[in-house]
Amino acid sequence: MSVQASRRSTPSRGRVLDLVRTRAPISRVELAELTGLTQAAISHAVRALIDDGLLVETDQRTYTGGKPRVLLSLNPRARCGLGVQLGADWIVLVLADAAGAVVARSRLRGARDRDPADVVADIATELDLLLRAAAVSASAVVGIGLVAPGALDLAQGAILASRSMTRWQGYPLRDALTRATGLPVLLDNDATAAAIGEYWSGRIAGSVAHCTLYMGASIGAGIVIGGSVYRGASSNTGPLGRMRLHGPDHGTVEDLAGPHAVAARARTALDTGRPSTIRLSPDADPFLDFTAVATAAVHGDDLAHRLIEESANYLADAALTVANLLDLDSLVLAGPSFTTAGALYLRAVRDRIDAEFFPAARHGVRVMLSGQVADAAAVGAAALVLQEELAPRHLVGEL
Structure with a gap:
C-alpha cells in the first residue's frame, strides 16, 4: 500500500485500528460499544485488519458468563514508518513501528550550507542502512515523514522561507526524496509532527x-x-x-x-x-x-x-x-x-x-x-505517515 492508497481506507477500519492500538487487548464487543458501529461492521473491519496482518487475536480471553470473548491486539511490526527531521545542525532519522515505538535511529550532519541534492542522496543512503540494520523489509515501510524548519508549501513539497536554511528555499524537497528512495513522502513542520507523534503514541489518549x-x-x-x-x-x-x-x-x-x-x-x-x-x-x-x-x-x-x-x-x-x-x-x-x-x-x-x-x-x-524530547519531530514524522496510511483522518483546516 502507498500513502495515496491509504485514503481509500474506510472510516470504520481506521477507528477500529486506533482503538486497538491505544486500548489493546480489547474484544470485538468492546469495539462495538466504543464506536457505536454494528457487530457486523466491526467484524468486517477486524477481519480486514487481520488479513492485512495489522491485528492479531491473542491467547487472552474475557469471560462474562457466556461465550469467552477473544481479545485483539496490534501487530506492531506489520507496518513501519520512516521519519526524517531535516535541520541546519543535525538531521535525525528514525524507524518506528505501527505502535509508534522507535525501532532504530540515526543522525547525519546538518543541512545548513550543503547542496540540497547531496543531502537528499545522503538521507536516502542512511535510510537504507537503517532498514538493513533493523532487518526490516522495505515492503513493510508505508512511507517517509519529512519535517523541515520554516514556512512550507505542502502542495509543492518545498520550503518557502527558512532563517537557518536559506539555500533550501524553493528546492523540491519532497519530490527529490521520493525519487531518491522510491517511497512516498509527506512533508510537514516540526511542531505539527511532534504533536501527532504524541497522539499516535497514546500518551494523550482521550x-x-x-x-x-x-x-x-x-x-x-x-x-x-x-x-x-x-x-x-x-x-x-x-x-x-x-x-x-x-x-x-x-x-x-x-x-x-x-x-x-x-x-x-x-x-x-x-x-x-x-x-x-x-x-x-x-x-x-x-x-x-x-x-x-x-x-x-x-x-x-x-x-x-x-x-x-x-x-x-x-x-x-x-x-x-x-x-x-x-x-x-x-x-x-x-x-x-x-x-x-x-x-x-x-x-x-x-x-x-x-x-x-x-x-x-x-x-x-x-x-x-x-x-521523545530531543527527537520528537523525527518520531512524529514517522507517526504522521503511519497515521495517514493506517488510520487517515480529515485534517482540520486543510484546503
Missing part, C-alpha cells in the same frame, strides 16, 4: 484539544483537535515564536525565551563579570551556549538558573495564551531545547496554567514533557 510546544532553534505549536491536525489556510499554523509579548522587555517569544536569547543574555552577564560555572563556546555558537546554560542550571548555578527561569516564564506566558485560546486539555513540551532543563520549563508552564487557565472550573490541562 485528549480533545491538544497542543505540542516545540522548541528547537525556533518555537512552534502543533495543534491536534480530536485526533486531527489543525492546519489553517496554508498549513503554516503555529509559529508561536513570532507572537509579540508586551511589557518591560517587549519582543517576540523567540526574542525573549528562545535559545538565541538565553545564550546572548548569558554572554552579556559573563562579560560584565557575573560569577558563574557556565562555560560558553569559543565561537559563540548559540545552541552550544544554550546547552551550557541549561546544564549549569540543573547543576545549581545561580546565574544559569535565573536565565532559564526567565526564559521559562516567557514561554509560560505564550503557553497560557494558547491554552486559553484553544481551550486545551493537554499540552506537551517537545524539542531539543528541552533536553537538559525541560523539567524547569515544565514546572513554569504547569504552574502558570494551573494558576490562570480560564476554564479551570470546568477542566484542567495535562502538561508534560514529550516521551
